[in-house]
Amino acid sequence: MTPEQIADAVALALARGGRLWLVSTIGALAPALWALTLLLHLARPYVLRTLGKLSLRFGADLWWLAYVIGRDAVLVLTLGVSVTFLMPDLVLKLDLPLTAPLATLFLFWALAARLRTRGGDGGRTHRLMTALLVFGATFYFVPQTFAVEASSLPALAGFAAFFDSARNPAWAGPILAASLVGFVVTAAWIFTGGLGASNRRARGGPPASGVSVVR
Amino acid sequence: MTSEELADAIIRAFVEGGEAFLEGTLAAALPAVWLLVLALHLARPYVLDTTRGLSLRLAADIWWILYLAIRDGLVALAFVMSFMYLFPDVLVAEALPIGGSLATAALFAVLLTKLVADADDDPRAFAIVSWLLGAGALLYVGPTLVGVQASALGLGDPWDRLAAALVTSTNPALAIALWWVSVAAISAMGVVAVWFNLRAPADLPHEVGS
Numbered sequence: 497m498t499p500e501q502i503a504d505a506v507a508l509a510l511a512r513g514g515r516l517w518l519v520s521t522i523g524a525l526a527p528a529l530w531a532l533t534l535l536l537h538l539a540r541p542y543v544l545r546t547l548g549k550l551s552l553r554f555g556a557d558l559w560w561l562a563y564v565i566g567r568d569a570v571l572v573l574t575l576g577v578s579v580t581f582l583m584p585d586l587v588l589k590l591d592l593p594l595t596a597p598l599a600t601l602f603l604f605w606a607l608a609a610r611l612r613t614r615g616g617d618g619g620r621t622h623r624l625m626t627a628l629l630v631f632g633a634t635f636y637f638v639p640q641t642f643a644v645e646a647s648s649l650p651a652l653a654g655f656a657a658f659f660d661s662a663r664n665p666a667w668a669g670p671i672l673a674a675s676l677v678g679f680v681v682t683a684a685w686i687f688t689g690g691l692g693a694s695n696r697r698a699r700g701g702p703p704a705s706g707v708s709v710v711r
Numbered sequence: 712m713t714s715e716e717l718a719d720a721i722i723r724a725f726v727e728g729g730e731a732f733l734e735g736t737l738a739a740a741l742p743a744v745w746l747l748v749l750a751l752h753l754a755r756p757y758v759l760d761t762t763r764g765l766s767l768r769l770a771a772d773i774w775w776i777l778y779l780a781i782r783d784g785l786v787a788l789a790f791v792m793s794f795m796y797l798f799p800d801v802l803v804a805e806a807l808p809i810g811g812s813l814a815t816a817a818l819f820a821v822l823l824t825k826l827v828a829d830a831d832d833d834p835r836a837f838a839i840v841s842w843l844l845g846a847g848a849l850l851y852v853g854p855t856l857v858g859v860q861a862s863a864l865g866l867g868d869p870w871d872r873l874a875a876a877l878v879t880s881t882n883p884a885l886a887i888a889l890w891w892v893s894v895a896a897i898s899a900m901g902v903v904a905v906w907f908n909l910r911a912p913a914d915l916p917h918e919v920g921s
Contacts, residue, residue, distance in 0.1 A: 509717075513721060555773065555776060559780075619912065623909055640798075645798035648803045
């Protein structure tokens with residue numbers, strides 16, 4: 497090979513490999529972020545119990561604030577990373593969990609529930625979010641653990657072939673399309689609700705029932 | 712070799728090497744994290760003594776909050792870092808301690824115990840957490856030292872056979888059997904955690920955040 501050809505090969509590898517490396521890094525981060533999202537969300541009773549033991553309101557506010565910031569920041573970060581699973585080119589060509597786009601949609605619904613329900617941190621919202629996050633995590637972790645990361649197990653060969661997005665494009669395409677539609681509709685719902693609440697506040701009117709986007 | 716083939720080889724090296732590097736780094740860091748988790752758990756009497764010695768309530772609250780956040784946050788972090796032990800392909804391909812998946816389940820059991828019981832006020836819950844952390848550390852650090860590390864030294868039989876039995880890539884049958892047990896245990900505990908969340912009073916006290 498001439499030096500020119502080697503330079504071309506390295507440039508090609510950097511361009512293609514860099515993109516692939518970025519995507520695979522995000523893919524590797526997603527299970528950790530999903531697990532952290534669930535852990536922090538389900539830790540709420542423990543955090544509330546500890547809150548009750550603190551002797552000063554300052555300490556209680558500090559503890560609660562740190563929890564809320566960590567929990568919600570991880571939720572948003574997980575959603576940001578999971579948007580990768582809504583990219584058609586990646587879902588149809590790489591070995592990703594078949595139902596990962598649905599998991600992203602459920603995660604987005606959980607975020608929407610926090611934004612659009614009255615008293616965004618109340619007990620009812622917590623239960624609704626728990627249900628949405630558990631469904632999302634199931635859609636993500638089951639195919640990730642038993643299909644994408646279990647190709648070496650003969651006992652799970654059939655399951656792995658079905659739940660791997662690149663190996664089952666007949667199902668991956670419609671699931672992705674349905675998730676994208678759901679994502680756009682939910683985004684529009686959050687946007688119009690937020691805009692409506694802002695306009696009402698600007699005009700000095702009361703917020704609509706069930707909406708407390710802008711405090 | 713064409714430039715296209717060379718580019719493909721470099722890409723494969725990047726991606727596969729990067730993944731192996733990440734998994735190897737996590738596995739190497741976990742013994743230190745396990746020991747730190749154990750140390751912070753056992754440091755509770757010292758932290759309580761220091762709290763009692765503080766004359767200002769504000770300082771006592773902050774000291775205690777910091778201790779709880781670091782101690783329990785580290786348990787959660789160790790669980791997240793151990794997540795790779797729940798992926799069978801990783802277990803079969805990499806030289807990892809055989810008890811890693813069970814240790815991950817022990818970490819989740821610690822988190823569940825802290826969720827459903829008050830491990831700081833209930834001596835039984837504290838004892839359960841202590842035993843789980845001790846067993847988890849032993850299951851992780853033991854095979855790391857006697858298996859993963861010793862297998863690289865070539866000490867001869869019976870050490871080599873013992874080391875091979877304690878490494879996932881050289882004993883995949885046991886690694887996968889333990890993986891099934893761990894995944895089943897974590898799934899069952901996950902159901903309990905969700906059930907507890909749906910039943911526990913979740914409303915925020917009025918005075919907080921007002």
